[in-house]
Amino acid sequence: MTDAPTTARLVENGRSPFAVDISVSGHTLLGDEPAEMGGADLGPAPYDLLASALGECTAMTVRWYARQQNWPLEKVEVTLTHQKGGPNSSSSRQDVFTKTILLSGDALTADQRAKLIEIAAKCPVQRTLEGTPLILTAAE
Missing domain, CATH: 2.20.25 (N-terminal domain of TfIIb)
Known part of the structure; x- marks a missing residue:
């Protein structure tokens, strides 16, 4: 499907x-x-939109999972940076995205927080970027 x-x-x-x-x-x-x-x-700019899409998907995925588990997540904030190369990069042309996630909710346990951070790395946009998408280009 x-x-x-x-x-x-x-x-x-x-x-x-x-x-x-x-x-x-x-x-x-x-x-x-x-x-x-x-x-x-x-x-x-295009990379602004790409970084925003990854951050949006991350926040939504975390929220979705917390709702499914009925966990007391009050708010999720994602700060996302994108750059070419950098200290964790294998080349100066490699795209490096860094996600910083703030989970608000005093009643969240340490285990719940850890699971939400794990889930944040599984959002669909991240999986697309980590995969090998096929991009077809055609004239109209």
């Missing part, structure tokens, strides 16, 4: 050399490159 496809449509809008209108799942966003990359910084 396969999931229903997600379709995103991106169209240049002329507001900067790189600005695009993004339409996906009934939502409209604006994307652009920062000024130092030749854009006008009118919206998030």
